[in-house]
Amino acid sequence: MARTFMRRWFSGGPDDDPAAIGAYNAMTTAFLQTDRxxxxxxxxxxxxxxxxxxxxxxxxxxxxxxxxAQATSRYLELQRPEPESPYASAAVYEDCTRRLEQVSAEMTAFRERFGEKLARARAARQIAAEAVRQARAAADRAVAELDRPESLPFLQYPSVIAAVDVLAAQVRRLDTVTDSADRQESATAVTDAAAAVHAALAAAPGRTGEAQNAVRSIATRISAVATRAEQLEPARSALLREFSAACSNDLVDNDRVAADAAAAADREVQAARGEITAGHPESALAHCGKARDHLRAADDAVDAVTDRLRSLREIRANPAAVADRVRFRLRDAQQLAMQRDLVGEWGSVLDAQVDRIDRACAALDGVHPDYWTYTTDLEAIDSFIGGVVDRMRGRV
Structure with missing residues (x-):
């Protein structure tokens, strides 16, 4: 009696409706296909x-x-809560199966259309994943190198500290990026940073010798600069004797500038020697770098005087040659303006340079020609003409 009631209430049991069972199984098969x-x-x-x-x-x-998602939701609605639960009608399952098969066809068409793009994306992701794996392995090796007892004396070297800081920053960035291209780029940065840590540790033992050699080299250069500075006085005397004072007024203090720069370089060398003794060769090298800067300033101060004397003598020997070069440049610019139909825009500007050249040449008249003002004025005119040419050619 109870069995008859159950059949009527649930429209039959699993043993009594083979069509429903078959439709249910077909629906499940269709769902599994869409799931794959x-x-x-x-x-x-x-x-x-x-x-x-x-x-x-x-x-x-x-x-x-x-x-x-919609087809799956309907499929889940039709799932039996328990294996003994009754089946729905075959038509209900068949309707869901048609939905699932339609979705399966859409998904298959999508895969066929975009399969190549998806495959490339998977390959790119795999490449990025491998790059990340290698980068993390490289970072681990660098950390292991830092932990070696042999590395302990060099862990406070600025170059090692800087390399470690960069590696740590790059690893942190790698932990945050998600885009495959960014991950690969970040992985490369980590690998490079790890290599820089190894390089810093490898170079560290030789820093003391490097610093000692640098100190010796700079000490030699200081002596050479002092020797060259001895040429300043004869050169300054020649400038004042052969040319007007205006030609070298800006060089009056160059002997003091050179001496001060050489003294500053010597102080840096002394500081470098102290750092070497204290076991800080990289700090010594930093002082050596500053010493080189001072030496360049001293050399420039010396060269400015000797070069000025040579330049003024060349200009005095043929002053017209300087003006002729600028006039030639001006004629070329004027021809370009005509060729490009830009006379209306630039013609008067270029014509005005003729007067500027003439005024510069007139400055040579007199008992004490100012050759330096003459040449600097002409250089300024030449530079201006060059700017106009660039504009006419569309470079600016």
């Missing part, structure tokens, strides 16, 4: 999103994914 397709495509979609979130393939997948 979903797993395959979603992996490629995730990879494509990682490599390029703006790709069209990601947007085109969304409606297909929504169709699958």
């Amino acid at each position: 397709l979903l797993a395959e495509i979603e992996d490629g979609i995730a990879a494509s999103h990682d490599t390029d979130p703006t790709r069209d393939v990601v947007g085109r997948w969304t409606p297909v994914r929504e169709q699958h």
